[in-house]
Amino acid sequence: MSDLESTLNQIVPEPAISRRPRGGPQMILVREVVKRYVADRAAIDFRGQDISIASGEFVFIVGHSGSGKSTFIRMLLREVLPTSGQIVVAGHDLARIKASKVPLLRRNIGCVFQDFKLLPTKTAFENVAFALQVIGKSKHVINTQVPEVLRLVGLEDKIHSYPHELSGGEQQRVSVARAFVNRPPLLLCDEPTGNLDPQTSLGIMRLLERINKTGTTTLIATHDQEMVNFMRQRVIALDEGRLVRDQDRGVYGDVN
Numbered sequence: 001m002s003d004l005e006s007t008l009n010q011i012v013p014e015p016a017i018s019r020r021p022r023g024g025p026q027m028i029l030v031r032e033v034v035k036r037y038v039a040d041r042a043a044i045d046f047r048g049q050d051i052s053i054a055s056g057e058f059v060f061i062v063g064h065s066g067s068g069k070s071t072f073i074r075m076l077l078r079e080v081l082p083t084s085g086q087i088v089v090a091g092h093d094l095a096r097i098k099a100s101k102v103p104l105l106r107r108n109i110g111c112v113f114q115d116f117k118l119l120p121t122k123t124a125f126e127n128v129a130f131a132l133q134v135i136g137k138s139k140h141v142i143n144t145q146v147p148e149v150l151r152l153v154g155l156e157d158k159i160h161s162y163p164h165e166l167s168g169g170e171q172q173r174v175s176v177a178r179a180f181v182n183r184p185p186l187l188l189c190d191e192p193t194g195n196l197d198p199q200t201s202l203g204i205m206r207l208l209e210r211i212n213k214t215g216t217t218t219l220i221a222t223h224d225q226e227m228v229n230f231m232r233q234r235v236i237a238l239d240e241g242r243l244v245r246d247q248d249r250g251v252y253g254d255v256n
């Protein structure tokens with residue numbers, strides 16, 4: 001920071017919302033987006049606001065219940081279309097992408113949810129393998145990559161266990177393994193530690209951090225105040241659908 005800048009900051013504090021743009025190639029651009037599920041109320045209202053996330057970033061999305069975190073994540077997946085505004089993911093303008101190209105987009109986005117969403121009749125191996133089968137990977141690739149990714153998440157000895165035979169933390173590890181097995185450039189997580197105790201949550205967060213360090217852009221919507229404060233990563237805070245803070249090495253802050 002120049003002397004002039006620091007002097008100016010003493011007189012007029014930098015608004016908490018401001019953040020220096022990153023240098024790397026852009027993974028996500030959200031521009032002036034509004035999402036209304038019902039006519040008279042916006043779930044997201046980013047008019048006059050943009051969010052830019054560079055490739056390789058690790059970002060927390062925080063905010064009250066109902067502030068729009070899940071809507072934000074679902075719009076990035078193109079499960080929900082914005083009412084207006086522009087969303088660009090990995091160079092694709094989601095409003096212009098052809099319906100036939102949507103599966104390809106989703107293939108490049110790993111997802112982790114609070115409730116794990118594992119198939120109950122399949123083992124850990126089969127749950128992860130399924131993600132590769134549906135995109136036509138060979139048996140050889142499956143038999144190599146699935147054990148490797150289950151080892152990465154520390155489940156090498158539970159490879160043939162069914163979800164009901166696993167703890168919540170172990171089930172979430174399977175779901176992280178499934179999201180990551182195809183090495184997606186983008187990982188979206190909606191309350192990934194919402195059902196887990198603090199120690200187990202820390203394990204999952206460490207795992208997501210390791211995955212991020214391989215170059216995967218990682219976005220995590222969470223209520224986990226302690227975790228956000230501990231990790232000191234970029235924090236995007238929403239309040240009633242508005243972006244109220246975008247901060248590098250941020251904390252959870254006064255959102256709940």
Ligand SMILES: Nc1ncnc2c1ncn2[C@@H]1O[C@H](COP(=O)(O)OP(=O)(O)OP(=O)(O)O)[C@@H](O)[C@H]1O
Pocket residue numbers: 037038043063064065066067068069070071072
């Ligand atoms: N399918 C839907 N139809 C109508 N309204 C919806 C729908 N999904 C979400 N909403 C509304 O949009 C707003 C934002 O919801 P959203 O699920 O994005 O919040 P959230 O921040 O993820 O909350 P939580 O922390 O409870 O998961 C809320 O007012 C919610 O009631």
Ligand SMILES: [Mg+2]
Pocket residue numbers: 069070071190
């Ligand atoms: Mg939610």
